Amino acid sequence: MGLENLELLTDATLEQKKAIEGQLLFFRGWYHFMLMQYFGGLPYIDEVMNASGQLTRPRLSYHECADKAAADFRRAADLLPIDWDKTSISVITNGNNQRRINKVMALAYLGKNYLWAASPLMNYESTGSREYNREYAQKAADTFGELLDLVERGATQYELVSYDKIGEVFYSYGQNGRMPGLTEVIFRGPEWDPWQNTRYGLALQYVPTPYHPDGGGNNLSPCANYVNNYGMANGLPLDDPQSGWDKTHPWKDRDPRFYNDIVFDGCLITDNYQNPLPNIELFTSGASRDINTASRTGYALKKFLHPTCNRYDDGWGYSPQFTIGLSYLRLADVYLMYAEAVAQATGTPSGKVSACQLSALDAVNKIRERAGVEGVNAKFTGNLDSFMSELRRERAVELSYEGHRFNDLRRWMLIDKPEYADKTSVEFTRSGDFDPAHPENNAVSGYHEEVIVTRSYTEKHYWMPLKKSDCNMSAEFKQNPGW
Template identity: 40%
Template sequence: MKNIIIKTLCILGLLFSFSCEEYLDAAPESVIEIEDVFKNFDNMQGFVEEMYALVTDYQTGGHQQTDYLYGDDATINNGWQPMNRIDKGELGFWIRNDFTYLNKTDRIRTNDPNDARTLHRPGVYNGSLLGIRKANIAIENIDLLVNATEDEKNVILGQAYFFRAFFHLEIMKFWGRYPYVNKVLVEDYNLPRPDSYRETALAIHEDFKKAAELLPVKWDDETYGQKTFGENKGRVTKGAAYGYMGKNLLFAASPLMKGSTNTYDYDSDLAAMAVDAFAELLKLADQGTYALSTFENYEEVFWDVPAKVWPGGTEFIFNSTGFNYSLTREVIRLQMDSKVAGGGSKVLSPTHNFIHYNFGMANGLSVQDDMSGNYGAPTFDPAKPFENRDPRFYKWITVNGDVLATKSSAGQHKIAQLYEGGLHRNSSTGSETGYFFKKYYPTLHSKWNRLDNKYTPWRIRMRLTDIYLMYAEALLAATNSAVSQPASYNLSAEQAINMLRDRAGIPQVHPSKVSDPNEFMDELRRERSVELSFEAHRWVDIRRWVVAHLDRYKTKTGVNFPEKDPNTGTYSYFEEFVLVNRVCDYPKHYWLPFEASQTQIYDGFPQNPGW
């Protein structure tokens, strides 16, 4: 049996262009008899749990001092960063780049899934392939688990099916259609790319469906969960399986994956299936398993929890594991002027274009609709651009004049100076755009108010707000109506979005938007952009909607404005300027290229378009 395992590892090395020795050095099953690995529940669960460590944390998976937002939503002031390579259209950078979460690096990563430092673990591509292999080994050897109850066998299988599906979806998000590897490969490794994204998505769906049937709602409620009672939050559940089942189907239904260039053209059948999957998770929420955070306590989702405790609050559904305290502290320091945060010289700043088109007004309208005059007198004042805004603007965006520190030792750094020539406005240690963002740290975090060592800032992979947003998008795509309710759940797309608006304290979607499916889709996407801002969903979203090549999404901007007049409280000018014109052509820059050797191993695995 041991020889079979080693042979499997070598074949995978050939198939995916990695050295066989690399896998043999890292894989415990290459030196342990498989009967010992799977002889009882504890041992097999230990094997399965290595898959959790292969779930890449985007925030720290590349490096603690690098960017993780690859869309139009932010910019960083170092040209070597992955974001800037993507902006230049150099998507092949991931193959050898040291600082992206998409791939391992040859220089700093061990590729060991058990490494406590997330930046040293395999990245998305390598880690997903390792995870798929482990899942298949677990599934094919489940009969060796003789010293276990039926419930224990089921939860092992449930996790294995979940991760086999999850890791395929991870690859598909970035590289597109991919063969579904549903067995331990020995000799038949010539797996052609499928003709469509949908084909593999349906195979993924079947695995998530099996996982949902086998996984528990709560591990703490199960006998096998008692051994780790109170420490099971990170383990996959029935809700996580339903959530990712819906996400996979929604992605497959999206215009890019359907093969359409019309941003409103979805696969309605797949979208309807996604609705039913999300409905099952929302039923669990109705039963008390999950709940939307209140706006007053929203910080608990992102950072307002004791140190080394999972964030996410009642919204938590699934996340990467391996919390590394020092790495997350470095990540949040990137989001503030380094003179204030006490970090290095790199600063990640939100772009004006992203804020201007998405963060609207207190009346619930976008800035553009508010200024159009079609909805009453405008409330946006160009001389006072930071006033009368959506409450989420103030919760997550730092603007000129905001308090940064309270201690007298902070001196001039007490107040954000983001105007032209201001103390916190420059291209080396401050903001390039005129804004900072504060979603993952206390408002008064600074080196004078050292708070980052008291909290756990973390980007959550899947949370309940995301489910409501995806449910609404899928339902609109399936029915072409904002007010229709499915048979599976008593909630329309309009009602789902208005729940989030009600929480934020802004008016519900304007009736004129509700009556037009395309306009409602635009408003739904704007709501998604605000609620999930800076959570690393944006790059995938603008690609699957087939809008990333449009000028609005290619042009990253900042704003110049003078110091505010102390007497009138106004700015004499507020001028947008271009920071970056992104290189993004359809279809070339919509999918990452595979390594050349990957496409040359055998016929039937073509490169992505344009590469």
């Protein structure tokens, strides 16, 4: 409605009208994209519908729908400023424009839209091929290359934060409720309340169990086979014979992101030494392994928490103003999507696009270097399949628990495979002397994994079901396969 009536707006400058048009186009593309990635191709609503008319629009293929979204994202990117603070139309809101749609956001979602269209699931829906679509991968690579060229040249307000500040990408603490994200977050998600201090807010869902303030509530226990994605500091996956990982010291010399994100046995989880259990017990039958109130898997998550956010230090209340916020899209994700798009478009990890000097391998290693992890080992760079296995693992680690995994596994057509459908716990006992100051060095015995649940996914779960009432509106609006 806004786009169809934009010319009726007369009390505005040309710059203001372009900015309004760009934002409207972005959101038209974005809302369609967000639905498409779960349901597949849909009717693309690009005109005002007649409320009394028949709703007989057929579903488009994924590629047809993605092309229309791409046109909206591209036009939005061409109309919008990089930084609203540097325009003449946002003087009143200078310094508070982080959530305004801008050119960088539009380019990022244009690239993501193309990469999703290139992915095996979306390509299969549109063409019948279960491989990547190179044409769309090239479009994604070119778009991300255009964006990263701006970033690498310092022409935007975005850059990767240093890893010692990575927590502030997800939360702020004692900063008057400041919105998290720093320079890395591109598109922020919703915020439920300023301090996230109710048990229904995001914050308490990520409290390391069992230190919820009332001993119950939402407990999040990462699955052991997911945590296995966190490889070694030398950059190798755990199962590589040269990685140096062994089952008697499973927490030693791991990827630094493992220590930042994951609570493992023996971790100090409170600064309050009057707490009866400052070092968490996650061994089999340990005090924090109660299946109903604590960890079911032998791990807990701390990625989105300030260290004092536990029931003994009380670091999440109104006074410290702990504010958590998970973004829809941050810059690290863009680098990894660029790597995937370039590798698939060129067929090699060393591939580049003309707009950006980074190769696919360079982009992945940039994220690893930031975290203090060695780059992708040469044994994984000789062919595309080997490189993709490391790229998929890198996305699992860098973007863990940020809401990307389900769609990644679906678009790669992997969600129904046993290694992803099975969810495991880690079982072990402590062995030898226990070092409470350096739990990563502690020895264990009997280390093994057990399957605790299996998700019964099949190919029909590649797409979500549509509401029956929607499918019954007209013969042209088809249900998804298998539902």
